[in-house]
Amino acid sequence: MSTANDTTESVWRGRYLGVTVGAVALVFLAAMQSLAVTTVMPIVSAELDGAALYAVAFSGTLATSVIGMVAAGAWADRSSPVPALTAAVTLFVIGLVIAGAATSMEMLVVGRLIQGLGTGGQTVALYVVVARMYPAALHGRVFAAFSAAWVVPSLIGPFLAGAVTEYLHWRWVFLGVAGLTILFFIVVMSRLRGRDLHTDEPAKGRIxxxxxxxxxxxxxxxxxxxxxxxxxxxxxxVGASAVVIGLAARPLLPPRTLRAGRGLPSVVLMRGLIAGALFGAEIYVPYLLIDEYGFSPTWAGLGLTTAAVAWAAAAEIQGRYGDRIGNARITLFGVAQLFAALLFAGATALLHLHPAVLIIGWALAGAGMGLMYPRLTVLTLAYSTPQNQGFNSSALSISDSIGAATAIAVMGVVFTALTGTHAGFPVVFAIAGVLTLLALIPGLRMGHAHEQHR
Known part of the structure; x- marks a missing residue:
């Protein structure tokens, strides 16, 4: 466990260096694989004759990640996050190997489902490693680095995956990441060896x-x-699934989360709302550029690239000055930027403005999320004790996944219903705008957990 004297240290020096490099690399590889699959899946589906299971190959990973999150969180709360991380990385690699060796689409989907278990568990386990190894004053820096690890793949992932597929084979998109994951996991474990990350008062109860x-x-x-x-x-x-998700998710989230209770419940709820707004709308940005403006898929990615760069820059600002800015201001600045980006997107679609308005305006979405996303993780750990760090970290990730999955599904049904009209894109961006404004409610009820002094 870390002490207050550690606050003068850097996450990129001394005893933290190896863990930071390895952990950021694991996050980077998970993000790279996620984005690369989007590029290669049409080719995989065609080769394996798997059009009927195309959507499941994506959604299955998100769905099973929830199970991995809960399992890893409970495990970490009862002992050390290291065994949970080991199990999660093992499942992630096994899933990648199965997918890379798949001879049918059914086999590939099985690999993707196992991969999802590992992805969810790995995320939560790494959060708990950060909570128990780094001082609270460095948490913002670590999570800013994690955010950046998601940004770089959005810049190079699709191009790299295409090149690997063209010059080697699509299987290496899976197998290559598996090999690199093993390498950087060894780096992390070599630095964690001998460190006691157990909690003094382990959580009890049946899981x-x-x-x-x-x-x-x-x-x-x-x-x-x-x-x-x-x-x-x-x-x-949609309605029946939403009811099932809502009822089943309540025990997995802090009490009063769905009622925006002050403190941690609002932190978790806000994460789900902004995830739904951003990720639900984001998939329609390149779609709009291709469908309405005739962009190629490569150039359509510009709309997301500007947001990715802005996200990384804002995350770094949050990591350095988040305590000084304050949670309320971060909420107001972040929500305002995300809502402005959605206004630009909706206006572009409705009025057929120049595509530069959309591309430049969407950078505001990345800037807003870069401020809010890592800050919510910092607050979650600040509100946690060693007995519930795993539970709270998994709750944050579960809210993220549920918010994104629900918004994407609802927007997809609405967009399909409006096919043949000019209302589809504006309405989708309007739904995301409503979710963004709703995020103000929990965002202004998050309070402070003395995160800068822990």
Whole structure:
């Protein structure tokens, strides 16, 4: 465990260097694989004759990640995060190997489901490692680095995946990441060896019920992502899935989360709302540029690249000056920037403005998220004790996944229903705008957990 005397240290020097490099690399590789799959999946689907399972190959990973989050969080709260991290990385690598060796689409989907278990567990376990090894004053820096590790893949991931597929084979998009993951996991473990990251007062109680609720959430999220396939029954499926997710998620989140209770519940709720707003709308930015302006897929990625760069810059500002800016101001600045980006996007779609308005304006979305996203993680750990760091970290990630999955599904059903009209894109961005404004409610109720002094 770290002490207050550690606050003068840097995450990139001394005893933290190896863990920081390895952990950031693991986050980077998970992000790279996630974005690379988007590029290569059409080729994989064609080779394996798997069009019918195309959507499941994406949604399955998100769904099973919830189970991994809950399992890793409970495990870390009862002992050390190191065994949970080891199990998660092992599952991630096994899933990648199965997907890379797949001879059918069914086999690839199995690999992706196992990969999701590892991805969710790895995220939560790394959060707890940060909580127990780094002093609170350095948490913002670490999570800013994690945010940057998600940004770089958005810049080079699609191009690199295309090059690997063209000059080697799509299988190496999976197998190559598996090999590198093993390498950097060894780096992390070599630095964690001998460090006692156990909690002095481990959490107690049975976890079977929580895992059962996690499975229910995963099943609901998977069904929700396929709602568009049910035609006239789509909204019935959306409603039923949302009810299942809401009921099953309550025991996995802090009490009063769905009522925006002050403190940690509002932190977790805000994460879900802004994740739904950003990730739900983001997939329609390149779609708009391709469909309405005739951009190629490569050039359409510019809309996301500007946001990625702004996200990294804002995350670094938050990491350095977050305590000085304050949580209320971060909420107001972040929500204002995200909402402005959605206004630019909606106006571009509605009025057919020059595409530069959308591309430049969408950078504001990245800037807003770069301020808010890592700050919410810092606050979650600040509100936590060694007995519930795993639970709270998993709750934050679960809220993230549920918010994104629900928003994407609802926006997809609405967009499909408006096909053939000019209202689809503006309405999708309007839904995201409403979610953004709703985020102000929990955002201004987060309070402070004395995160700068812990």
């Amino acid at each position: 079977a019920a929580r895992l059962g609720f996690a499975v229910a959430v995963a099943a609901g999220a998977l069904t929700l992502s396929l709602a568009g396939e049910f035609g006239a029954w789509s909204w019935v499926v």
